[in-house]
Amino acid sequence: MGQTDIEPLDVEAIREEYPILQREFDGEQVVYLDNAATTQTPEPVVETIADYYRTTNANVHRGLHQLSQEASIAYEDAHDRVAEFIGASGEREEIVFTKNTTESENLVAYAWGMNELGPEDEVVLTEMEHHASLVTWQQIAKKTGATCRYIRVQEDGTLDMDHARELITDDTAMVSVVHVSNTLGTVNPVSELADIAHDHDAYIFVDAAQSVPNRPVDVEAIDADFLAFSGHKMAGPTGIGVLYGKKHILEEMEPYLYGGMMISKVTFEDSKWNDLPWKFEAGTPVICQGIALAEACDYLDDIGMEAIRRHENELAQYAIEQLEGEGDIDILGPPAGVERGGLVSFNLQDVHAHDLSSILNDSAVAIRAGDHCTQPLHDKLGVAASARASFYVYNTREEVDKLIDAIDDARQLFA
16 A cells, blocks of 8 residues: 555544543543653553453463463563564564663663773764763763764754764764654654764664654664664553664673573573573563553554554644744744654743643643753753643644643733
């Protein structure tokens, strides 16, 4: 099926799978527009979690009894399903389950960076990085003597790719870049950045926390060396993240955590590590969460990732059009008409984002307000904070209209 043949989402049918969206506060039905932070969880995923604890709950890779065997098979299969979802042909060996994207970033930074980086090396990031990436590599650079360099963000919210080509050199060891900015909505050219990095024998780490949940992502088409995302941003549970890594790189890396399950042999003198991916999953892992994440992958694939991308982009573009029409709202990121992730960050002039969010909450409209874990980016833009509306499969144009109406109420209050 070509892109022009993709059917629009049946949003009303989708919404029926999210009972939380029927909640009311003071007679107002909730309008949930904080999906870039955490999406809601549909009934099929909730049922998968409940069914696991009702029928299968046991530790994995430790018991010969039936429950442990069933749990182990389901947990291992979940790795395979996630690999399929992001186009990783290496299957489970290239999929490490973590707690979240932040832990995935730290795993690579410590297991690879602490062993491979030195004073002569550089790590290239962007000015729009989430703190999970920026702070992690910043601190690893301090420990190893490496240098962090940052690709400029242009006035239109896009990366300065000429500057990227200047910064990424033979001294670069790692390029860590966000795929879709959680503040600007910018969709970065990660495949092009991967090509530039590889031309200089550097690795690339892709923060896909805002892309894997919302659009088709193929790690092999990108040619990412590492890629990370979180389950709770893609209709899955909290407490589950994913690190994808090319098999040959993961094999060369030392473990990040030590303990049970990540070993194959232990003596009083030394230890041997388990096979991939288990050598990076020390202790009792996120069993139920991993199985539920696999169900979330099924759920999203049934809807269609390209249809989800299109739906979110259309809502974001509609929101920008409505916000720009107000005349006193400043929008961060690419202008209307430019492809973006399903989010819009903005400021109502002379009203702090926190105050605006509080007033919107009185109308049961849930948004994010603050720096969105991108303080250096906000500093560069000259704003202390911003409001952010972010969309998912169950959001509608009518909800965007409610957002605009609630902003009008705030404007009148502060007039």
